[in-house]
Amino acid sequence: MNLVLFGAPGAGKGTQSERLVRELGMVQISTGDLFRAAIKNKTALGVQAQSYMDKGQLVPDSIVIGMVDEVLANLNGKSFILDGFPRNVAQAEALGKILSQRNLTIGKAIFLEVRKEDLLSRLTGRRVCKSCGAVYHVQSKPAKISGVCDQCGGEVIQRNDDKEDVIATRLKTYEESTEPLRGYYRSSGQYAEVNGAQDAELVFQSVKSLLK
């Protein structure tokens, strides 16, 4: 089953995707990771995306949608998780069209619910591997050796947009643009929600139970 995983910044989309990839062999399509890779490689796409990301705003829909379509074209039949896309109703509508052109479907759109008060500490404490994207947290999930990725030995850093001033804009962007997706997916019949405030392992069990 193919999934959309959505929720506020810090809700745990990346963390849960990592597990779905590891345990179930699904393919993670994280638009945030794709943009960060493009920025690192100094591609035209990266140059276009960076100013929006640094400010905590959404990258324009046309850029994101084209990028996702390209990834979907190269899946070779593997089940996938859309992590961080769609992020507004226009993207969700575009996704519907791209999927039907490629004879693909989304089984469930899973909303990870976390209270706003908990998001701030998750985001300010988040650290990520520069090389493989593995997700850490200074308190709840520190790397075994500080600054070094457990998975690949890469450098573990704080994202530019995980600074408090940008976080505030990202949370506002979420409320205005992404939260309305709950209603969108409720009416499509694909909506499911999981309590994202539980321990990450319990969240994973709940997500997995929705795949049956």
Ligand code: ADP
């Ligand atoms: P988080 O996981 O904390 O929510 P992401 O890594 O998903 O953050 O996204 C980081 C930034 O990349 C966003 O703030 C936005 O600028 C850009 N971005 C990612 N996905 C999308 C999308 N679907 N549409 C527009 N911008 C996006």
Ligand code: ADP
């Ligand atoms: P998103 O991709 O939705 O922005 P992440 O998966 O990157 O969210 O998680 C944000 C931060 O919160 C990370 O530092 C991660 O380690 C931590 N985190 C994720 N899930 C949980 C959880 N269930 N309980 C506590 N902390 C969590």
Ligand code: ZN
């Ligand atoms: Zn790594």
